[in-house]
Amino acid sequence: MTRTPLIEQLLYISTVSPNETVDLATILATARRNNRANGITGLLMYNCKRFLQVLEGPADAIDATFNRIRRDTRHRGQVLLARKTIDQREFGDWSMDFRGETNQDADALYDTICAKIANASPNLRAELTAFASQI
Numbered sequence: 001m002t003r004t005p006l007i008e009q010l011l012y013i014s015t016v017s018p019n020e021t022v023d024l025a026t027i028l029a030t031a032r033r034n035n036r037a038n039g040i041t042g043l044l045m046y047n048c049k050r051f052l053q054v055l056e057g058p059a060d061a062i063d064a065t066f067n068r069i070r071r072d073t074r075h076r077g078q079v080l081l082a083r084k085t086i087d088q089r090e091f092g093d094w095s096m097d098f099r100g101e102t103n104q105d106a107d108a109l110y111d112t113i114c115a116k117i118a119n120a121s122p123n124l125r126a127e128l129t130a131f132a133s134q135i
């Protein structure tokens, strides 16, 4: 009998490094390429100061990916907020394009984020909406 590999979900927050101009497009391109290859899905939120990222995937891929992310000097103060095993991915698509644009309607952005995270567990949803409300 083949067993479905366990999926782990990890949530961390970090701060943009001083004097760093965030090139979100480059970060996203690398993340999408690697994550697709490694069976990782998730969500990345960015509010011009902090990143909040959810990663989901097989435990060894999560470890390897988070170790790379942790060493990345574009951000610092990475704090692991939660890590748990889940039955089913909550972010099946790797979509990571939330950012706080100064000219964007904050309420509209907040609504978009709330819709996107509707399938997340209550605890995770609370973390993500709290972050989104600061954008």
Ligand SMILES: Cc1cc2nc3c(=O)[nH]c(=O)nc-3n(C[C@H](O)[C@H](O)[C@H](O)COP(=O)(O)O)c2cc1C
Pocket: 027, 030, 031, 032, 034, 035, 044, 051, 053, 055, 065, 068, 069, 070, 071, 072, 074, 075
């Ligand atoms: C906020 C942030 C989020 C990132 N997210 C991912 C990610 O989800 N997956 C990933 O492989 N790399 C991610 N990276 C990039 C990694 O830190 C690292 O640069 C990259 O994995 C190296 O891959 P490469 O050897 O293919 O260039 C992220 C970087 C930052 C700053």
